[in-house]
Structures are given as structure tokens and as C-alpha cells.
Amino acid sequence: MIEIDVNGKKHNVDATEDTPLLWIVREQLGLTGSKFGCGMAQCGACTMHLEGEAVRSCITPLSRAKGKKIVTIEGLDKSLSEPIQKAWIEKDVPQCGYCQSGQVMSAAVLLRENPKPTDEDIDNAMAGNICRCGTYQRIREAIHIAAKSI
Amino acid sequence: MLDEVKLKRRSFLKTGAITFGGLVLGFQIPMACSKKQGMNLKDIAYHAPNAFIKIGTDESVTIIANHSELGQGIYTSLCQLIAEELEVDWDKIKVEHAPIDPAYNHTQMGPIQATGSSISALSEWTRMRQVGAAARMMLIDAAAQTWGISPSDCSVEKGVVKGNGKSLTYGQLAEKASELEAPDLESIALKDPKDFKVVGKPIKRLDTKIKTNGEAMFGMDASVPNMLVAVIARPPAFGGKVKSFDANTALAIDGVKHVIEIDRGIAIVADGFWNAKKGRDALKVEWSSGTNGNLDTPKQSLAFAKELQSVGRQAEERGNLKEGFGKASKVFESEFEFPYLAHAPMEPMNCLADVKEDSCDIYIGTQMPTFDMLTASHYAGVAPEKIKVNNHYVGGGFGRKSVLDGHIVSEAVQVSKAVGLPIKVIWTREDDIRGGYYRPKALCKVKAAIDENGNPIAWEHHIVCQSFVRGTALEQMLVHDDIDHLAVEGVVHTPYNLPNFKLLWHETPNEIPCLWMRGVGHSFNAFTVETMIDQLAEAAGEDEYSFRKKLLKDDPRSIETLELAISKSKWGQTLPSGHVLGLAIHSSYGSCVAFVVEVSLENQWPKVHHVTAAIDCGPYINPDAVKAQIEGSAIFGITSAYYGELTLKEGAIEQSNFHNYKMLRMHETPFVDVHIVESDKVMGGVGEPGVPPIAPAIANALYKLTGRRISKLPFDKKDFV
Numbered sequence: 082m083i084e085i086d087v088n089g090k091k092h093n094v095d096a097t098e099d100t101p102l103l104w105i106v107r108e109q110l111g112l113t114g115s116k117f118g119c120g121m122a123q124c125g126a127c128t129m130h131l132e133g134e135a136v137r138s139c140i141t142p143l144s145r146a147k148g149k150k151i152v153t154i155e156g157l158d159k160s161l162s163e164p165i166q167k168a169w170i171e172k173d174v175p176q177c178g179y180c181q182s183g184q185v186m187s188a189a190v191l192l193r194e195n196p197k198p199t200d201e202d203i204d205n206a207m208a209g210n211i212c213r214c215g216t217y218q219r220i221r222e223a224i225h226i227a228a229k230s231i
Numbered sequence: 232m233l234d235e236v237k238l239k240r241r242s243f244l245k246t247g248a249i250t251f252g253g254l255v256l257g258f259q260i261p262m263a264c265s266k267k268q269g270m271n272l273k274d275i276a277y278h279a280p281n282a283f284i285k286i287g288t289d290e291s292v293t294i295i296a297n298h299s300e301l302g303q304g305i306y307t308s309l310c311q312l313i314a315e316e317l318e319v320d321w322d323k324i325k326v327e328h329a330p331i332d333p334a335y336n337h338t339q340m341g342p343i344q345a346t347g348s349s350i351s352a353l354s355e356w357t358r359m360r361q362v363g364a365a366a367r368m369m370l371i372d373a374a375a376q377t378w379g380i381s382p383s384d385c386s387v388e389k390g391v392v393k394g395n396g397k398s399l400t401y402g403q404l405a406e407k408a409s410e411l412e413a414p415d416l417e418s419i420a421l422k423d424p425k426d427f428k429v430v431g432k433p434i435k436r437l438d439t440k441i442k443t444n445g446e447a448m449f450g451m452d453a454s455v456p457n458m459l460v461a462v463i464a465r466p467p468a469f470g471g472k473v474k475s476f477d478a479n480t481a482l483a484i485d486g487v488k489h490v491i492e493i494d495r496g497i498a499i500v501a502d503g504f505w506n507a508k509k510g511r512d513a514l515k516v517e518w519s520s521g522t523n524g525n526l527d528t529p530k531q532s533l534a535f536a537k538e539l540q541s542v543g544r545q546a547e548e549r550g551n552l553k554e555g556f557g558k559a560s561k562v563f564e565s566e567f568e569f570p571y572l573a574h575a576p577m578e579p580m581n582c583l584a585d586v587k588e589d590s591c592d593i594y595i596g597t598q599m600p601t602f603d604m605l606t607a608s609h610y611a612g613v614a615p616e617k618i619k620v621n622n623h624y625v626g627g628g629f630g631r632k633s634v635l636d637g638h639i640v641s642e643a644v645q646v647s648k649a650v651g652l653p654i655k656v657i658w659t660r661e662d663d664i665r666g667g668y669y670r671p672k673a674l675c676k677v678k679a680a681i682d683e684n685g686n687p688i689a690w691e692h693h694i695v696c697q698s699f700v701r702g703t704a705l706e707q708m709l710v711h712d713d714i715d716h717l718a719v720e721g722v723v724h725t726p727y728n729l730p731n732f733k734l735l736w737h738e739t740p741n742e743i744p745c746l747w748m749r750g751v752g753h754s755f756n757a758f759t760v761e762t763m764i765d766q767l768a769e770a771a772g773e774d775e776y777s778f779r780k781k782l783l784k785d786d787p788r789s790i791e792t793l794e795l796a797i798s799k800s801k802w803g804q805t806l807p808s809g810h811v812l813g814l815a816i817h818s819s820y821g822s823c824v825a826f827v828v829e830v831s832l833e834n835q836w837p838k839v840h841h842v843t844a845a846i847d848c849g850p851y852i853n854p855d856a857v858k859a860q861i862e863g864s865a866i867f868g869i870t871s872a873y874y875g876e877l878t879l880k881e882g883a884i885e886q887s888n889f890h891n892y893k894m895l896r897m898h899e900t901p902f903v904d905v906h907i908v909e910s911d912k913v914m915g916g917v918g919e920p921g922v923p924p925i926a927p928a929i930a931n932a933l934y935k936l937t938g939r940r941i942s943k944l945p946f947d948k949k950d951f952v
């Protein structure tokens with residue numbers, strides 16, 4: 082049994098230490114907001130926060146997550162999730178929506194670190210998140226809108 | 232893609248409230264004409280409820296969506312259509328995925344329940360408004376009867392009926408309304424479009440909240456008690472088979488429970504994805520490579536080039552080609568190559584099947600529930616009416632989740648049946664990129680000429696590619712006179728005035744499985760036509776805008792679209808140094824889209840700075856959804872033009888994941904500025920028509936920068952040094 086702290090709650094999980102955090106959270110904790118898109122840190126659909134940093138949970142082994150504070154889309158602090166969600170709604174950002182948990186989690190770290198990001202800051206911070214539906218320009222606009230209320 | 236298929240059928244409205252306290256209103260549609268398509272739908276008895284709308288005594292308004300939500304916003308659009316007539320509070324509306332029932336069949340193709348071909352809005356444009364109107368009429372009738380007044384003395388607003396100084400809510404009236412006869416379809420007078428309050432307005436999508444807080448349930452997120460996860464080892468070469476395998480190495484992995492051979496490979500079943508995948512990595516298996524074991528891209532390209540020399544099959548002819556070339560002052564000949572492409576939806580393929588004694592539950596996000604049901608029935612050995620398909624939000628489809636052979640479902644059903652437990656099959660990204668069902672490879676050749684006045688005088692067009700639908704249930708619908716409509720679409724019946732014209736299709740063998748991908752045949756055919764038109768314009772000494780205008784003058788839709796795009800762009804203005812504009816226009820799926828792109832070269836690679844788009848899609852339900860689709864289509868098309876290429880070696884695809892089958896990322900994304908032609912023409916689609924013209928618009932701009940015509944996609948760095 083390995084203990085992990087997800088969204089402020091401690092869980093004991095039964096898995097080998099090489100198991101990626103993504104699958105523990107999705108399959109054992111039943112939190113399915115974080116998505117599987119590539120499994121090799123290419124797309125960002127699985128983005129979670131590990132001690133406040135955005136990580137690709139599909140390649141983050143349980144051994145690294147053990148004992149650390151993990152936050153998923155379901156547990157994102159309201160001070161960030163609310164303005165971001167409001168901005169996403171205002172710009173009608175999502176299409177299929179499959180990438181959007183990851184986009185929100187990456188945007189949250191950006192906005193926490195840099196409350197007034199430029200287009201270039203946004204491009205850099207979001208470069209690891211693919212959106213096959215092509216919602217990038219709306220994400221960019223929504224981040225600017227969210228920035229105004231954070 | 233299926234715009235040729237229109238089946239008229241009788242339909243009537245029906246109410247029912249047997250298990251639901253409230254008004255349930257749906258269409259009852261007698262099944263007809265299915266044998267022809269080789270589908271055995273005719274004798275199936277359905278028990279699923281077939282409501283489109285449920286109004287609860289608790290004031291709930293639930294709309295049952297019969298098209299899949301892939302991101303195109305159809306759930307919101309369907310609700311707008313119903314809400315327009317129903318006069319209901321927008322915030323009260325909830326959406327449910329429809330089960331399978333003939334009542335939910337497409338009105339424009341079929342008889343199947345399907346989402347694709349950019350034609351869902353047209354399918355429901357009248358039907359959903361009728362459903363909304365019928366429900367409103369019945370609720371008003373219920374109120375009028377309660378008060379003993381005439382329905383015409385009642386008014387309704389936001390779900391409240393008023394009359395005689397009294398008022399009753401829809402929820403209060405729902406039970407009584409459910410006992411009334413549904414109105415005759417013919418008696419329903421729909422609102423004049425000029426009075427629309429909801430349709431045609433940029434109403435916010437209904438699914439944004441759940442798609443930003445992790446709540447939206449995709450097929451991948453489904454689970455049921457006792458479920459196990461399977462990952463499948465499939466033959467690397469298309470057409471390969473299992474020769475022998477040793478299950479023990481896989482079974483030695485923690486958590487791996489079963490190793491089972493199925494028709495498409497070997498399933499490793501474990502307590503979760505990671506262990507199943509580890510089991511697959513550990514599995515020792517020997518494959519026979521089948522007939523395609525020697526197939527590689529260079530060899531295939533040679534075979535295509537050889538096929539181009541064959542006579543081909545004539546898809547269209549106008550005038551006399553020989554006479555046309557006889558009058559030519561300048562003749563041009565160009566060949567164009569297009570690779571296989573993978574749809575790569577963000578959500579990899581997956582399916583959860585729970586095969587029981589005499590029934591089977593499927594959990595999936597799909598564009599083709601009917602085919603999935605038939606597949607499940609076949610593999611589970613269970614009657615079709617005992618199959619329950621639980622559709623989910625679809626994490627991107629682009630055609631990939633619209634499969635005719637049900638291969639995704641077939642894997643999960645086979646494994647579940649063998650194990651006796653619910654099984655979720657998950658494809659990795661590598662499985663997705665290497666697993667087939669691609670946009671076909673194509674080789675095209677155009678020989679075209681202008682006369683001494685600079686007018687096109689002859690056009691000979693060859694398309695070499697495999698059929699999209701040979702051997703499938705839709706072959707008879709889409710292949711006519713031995714011509715696959717999808718292979719030649721976008722060239723056949725071109726709106727350009729091209730006299731002395733001949734179009735030939737050269738069919739290549741179906742060596743690897745292909746499928747429609749967003750834009751389908753238009754995706755390569757538009758590139759060929761639009762870059763060729765630019766070439767002719769230059770030879771004629773005309774600018775590419777006026778040249779197109781001249782050739783399109785008989786097609787008002789093209790002209791209006793073209794003019795709008797040009798007027799909103801920087802056409803004719805001074806641009807920053809090193810920047811040029813490129814133009815392309817293409818009609819598909821009943822709509823017309825034109826792009827003006829501003830392009831420069833940076834680090835010997837195209838940089839698209841800005842895209843101006845215009846679309847004429849006829850009447851639209853939600854202008855913002857139209858814009859979103861054109862924005863997304865532009866990104867989709869630029870991705871293919873920049874990076875999209877799959878290559879074969881020894882019968883297998885060489886690329887595997889997003890590092891070598893790349894997607895456009897945010898920093899490469901231009902701003903796409905979309906304008907809609909206000910139009911009362913016939914409704915067209917919006918999900919796909921933006922894809923075909925974007926790559927040729929960029930290629931046409933690049934020619935101005937390099938002096939070289941692009942004849943191969945994706946772009947090659949060598950073209951820009």
C-alpha cells in the first residue's frame with residue numbers, strides 16, 4: 082500500500098511504484114477528469130499539480146507522487162477554477178472538451194505565477210497542451226479574461 | 232459524404248408517459264428500406280423509449296439528443312431548435328444521449344442513427360422545431376382544458392401558460408398534457424424565421440461547465456463494477472495474423488489476469504490499464520505478416536504512379552477535351568501527392584462491453600451507434616434489441632468514431648464474452664496512429680490549358696486513390712457506376728466554369744483500412760483544384776481574386792463568400808515586408824468557405840499570421856458555433872499541411888505518437904477571423920467545409936514567396952530553403 086494525498090485527501094493505493102499517477106487517480110480513485118491522450122508527455126491532457134507544479138501525470142510514477150500534494154481538475158482551488166471557468170464559458174472555449182481539463186490545469190499554474198500574461202507568455206506556458214479541435218485562440222482570449230479577475 | 236442519400240419516410244408524433252411522470256414526446260417512424268444497404272435492420276423490434284423531449288412534473292425539460300456531441304456543438308443546436316418553439320427557460324434545459332431506436336434515425340441518410348457528413352443540423356432543422364411546437368401546443372391545450380377556455384385565449388412564455396387571469400407551469404401541466412393526442416404533423420405551423428429568438432443567436436454552449444471541471448463523461452471514463460481493462464496486441468503489418476504466442480510472460484506481470492486471442496490480435500486483460508499495457512509489452516508473440524508484409528511507401532508511390540498511366544474510370548465529362556487542348560495557348564501539367572493521415576482524436580479509441588447471458592451493454596462515445604449495435608449483436612450472439620448502446624461525449628471524432636465495421640466494439644465484446652466480465656478495451660495513442668482507418672493516400676494529376684483570352688479551355692483531372700467504402704455496408708449508397716463519390720467529390724460538379732473537362736478516377740487496391748476523415752475526398756481534391764486555378768490565373772495575367780470571380784460568376788454562393796472574405800481581409804493593402812496573402816475557396820457539404828491567409832517565412836518554414844474566413848452555410852442555428860467550427864477546421868487543415876504524414880515500412884506505419892505525428896500547437900496558431908454570409912439559401916454543413924480550402928490558400932501564398940508551386944503535402948522544409 083502506498084499513501085498519496087490527492088485534493089487534500091489521503092488515499093492508500095495498491096499498485097506497483099512504476100504505475101503512472103494518471104491511472105491511479107482515474108482507475109483507483111475514480112476521478113476521471115484527468116485524461117489519457119498520449120502517455121508520453123506530449124499532449125498535456127493528463128496535467129495535474131504536484132506540489133503546485135504542473136506535471137504530466139501519465140509519466141509521473143507513483144514513486145514520485147508518494148507523499149506529495151497532488152491536485153487534479155476536480156480539486157483545483159476555487160480562487161483559480163472559478164475565474165478560469167467563467168472565462169472559458171464567456172469565450173465558449175471547449176469543443177469536444179477532452180483536452181480542456183489539461184488546458185485549465187496548465188492555465189491555472191500560469192495565472193498563479195503570472196497574473197498578467199502576454200500572448201507570448203501564454204504561448205510558452207500552454208505549448209505542452211494539444212487541442213486537436215483547435216480551440217487555441219479562444220483559450221488565449223479566455224486566459225486574458227481570467228487574468229483580469231484573478 | 233452521404234449527401235446523395237435521402238430517404239423519405241412517413242413519420243408521426245407520439246406521446247407516452249408510461250414510466251415517466253410527465254409529457255414525453257417523440258417521433259414514431261415506421262422502418263423501411265434497409266435491405267438494400269445490406270443491413271439487417273428491418274426485422275428488429277425496438278423497446279427503447281423514443282422520446283425527443285421529456286417535460287417532468289418537477290419542471291425539468293430534458294432533450295434527448297440523437298446526434299453525438301463531438302465538439303461541434305450539436306447538443307446546444309438541437310436544444311436551440313426545440314427551445315425556439317417550446318418557449319422554455321433556457322437554463323432549465325438538460326440533455327441526455329439518445330439510446331438506439333429507429334425514431335432517432337437520421338432524416339438525410341440511413342436508415343441509421345449517425346453523426347457525420349456535416350449534416351446533423353439539416354437532419355433536425357425541421358423535426359426538432361416540430362417536436363418543440365407540438366409539446367408547446369399540447370401544454371397549452373392542457374391548460375385551456377383545465378380552465379375551460381380556448382387554446383387561442385392562452386399565451387405562453389418561459390414555460391408558463393397564462394389565460395383567463397390564471398397561470399400554470401409546464402411542470403404542472405405535464406401530466407395532463409401527456410394524456411392528450413399529439414397534434415398532426417401537418418397542423419403544426421412553425422415560426423417564421425424572422426421571428427426567431429433563440430435560433431440564429433450566439434447562445435452559449437450547454438456543455439462548457441462540465442467540460443472545464445472534469446465532470447463530462449467520455450467513453451473513456453465509463454466504468455461498471457467488476458470491470459477489467461484490456462489492451463490489445465495487434466499485428467504490426469496490416470493484414471498480419473498471429474502465428475504463435477506465449478501467454479506466460481504476460482501472465483507473469485502483476486495484475487494481468489487473462490491472455491486471450493481474438494480475431495484482431497491478442498488481448499491482455501488486467502486489473503487496470505498500466506498492468507495490461509505492461510502485460511502487452513511482456514507478451515511474446517510471433518506474427519505472420521500477411522500479404523502486405525512488403526508494402527512500403529516508396530513502392531506504393533511507384534504503384535500509384537503506374538496506376539496513373541492506366542485508362543481510369545470516367546467520373547464526369549463536359550465538352551470535348553481534345554478540341555479544348557486544340558485551342559490552347561498555354562498548357563500546364565502538375566502532379567500532386569497526398570499521404571495517409573490519421574484522425575488522431577484527442578480521446579483514443581475505447582469501448583466498454585458487458586456481455587451477459589442474453590443481453591449486452593456497450594459504453595462508448597461513437598458517431599455510429601447503429602453499426603456498433605449490429606456489431607455487438609453479431610459478436611455477442613445476442614439479438615440486436617438486447618444490445619444497449621450507452622453513448623457518451625465523444626472526445627473528438629473527425630470521422631474516426633464513425634466506423635462501418637464496428638472494429639472497436641468487436642474487440643471489447645469478444646473479450647468480455649470470453650472472460651465473462653465487463654471489459655474496457657483501451658487503445659494507446661500508438662495503437663491509434665498505427666491502427667489504420669486513415670484518410671487515403673492519393674496521387675492526382677491535372678493537365679489544364681488557357682486560351683488566348685486567358686480563359687480556361689481544357690481541364691483533364693486524374694485521381695488515384697483507394698475507395699473509401701468498397702466492401703462496406705455503404706458501398707451501394709456511395710459508389711455509382713463504379714465511381715466512389717467520396718474519391719472524386721470536390722472536383723465533380725465543380726462550380727468553376729471549366730469547359731472541355733474530364734475527370735477520371737483510378738482505383739487502387741484497399742491494402743490498408745481507410746475511412747473518411749474531416750473533409751474526406753475534398754481534403755485533397757480542393758488542394759489540387761485551388762492551386763491549379765492560381766497557376767492558370769497567373770498565366771492569364773490576372774490576379775487570383777478576379778480570375779476566380781470570373782469563373783464562379785454563375786454560382787452566387789461562391790461569389791458572395793469570396794467577396795466577403797476579400798472585403799474583410801487586407802487584400803490590396805500594404806503588408807509588412809515579407810508578408811503575402813494567399814486565397815482559396817471551396818464548396819463542400821452544401822456550404823462554401825473562402826480563406827485569405829497572411830503568410831511569411833520564418834526560419835525557412837511557413838508562418839501563418841492571420842486567417843480571414845468567410846462561410847456561406849445558409850441559415851445557421853448558432854453563429855458562434857459556426858465560427859468555432861471554421862476556426863477549428865483551419866487549425867485541423869494547417870496541422871495536416873505542416874505535419875500530417877504517415878509512412879509505411881514492411882506493411883506497418885512508422886509513426887507512433889505526437890512526437891512524430893505532430894499536431895499544431897498554440898504558438899503556431901494564427902488568429903482566425905470568421906465572417907458569415909447572411910443567406911437564406913439551403914442549409915449546408917459547418918464541421919468540415921473549412922478544412923479543404925485552408926492548405927491551398929497557404930500554398931498559394933507560399934508560391935508568391937518562393938516562386939515554387941507546392942505539389943506535395945505535407946510541406947517540406949526543402950521547399951523553403
Ligand code: FES
Pocket residue numbers: 116117118119120121122123124125126127128137138139140
Ligand atoms: S497523456 Fe500525459 S501528456 Fe499526453
Ligand code: FES
Pocket residue numbers: 175176177178179180181211212213214215216302577626627
Ligand atoms: S476541445 Fe477537443 S481536443 Fe481540445
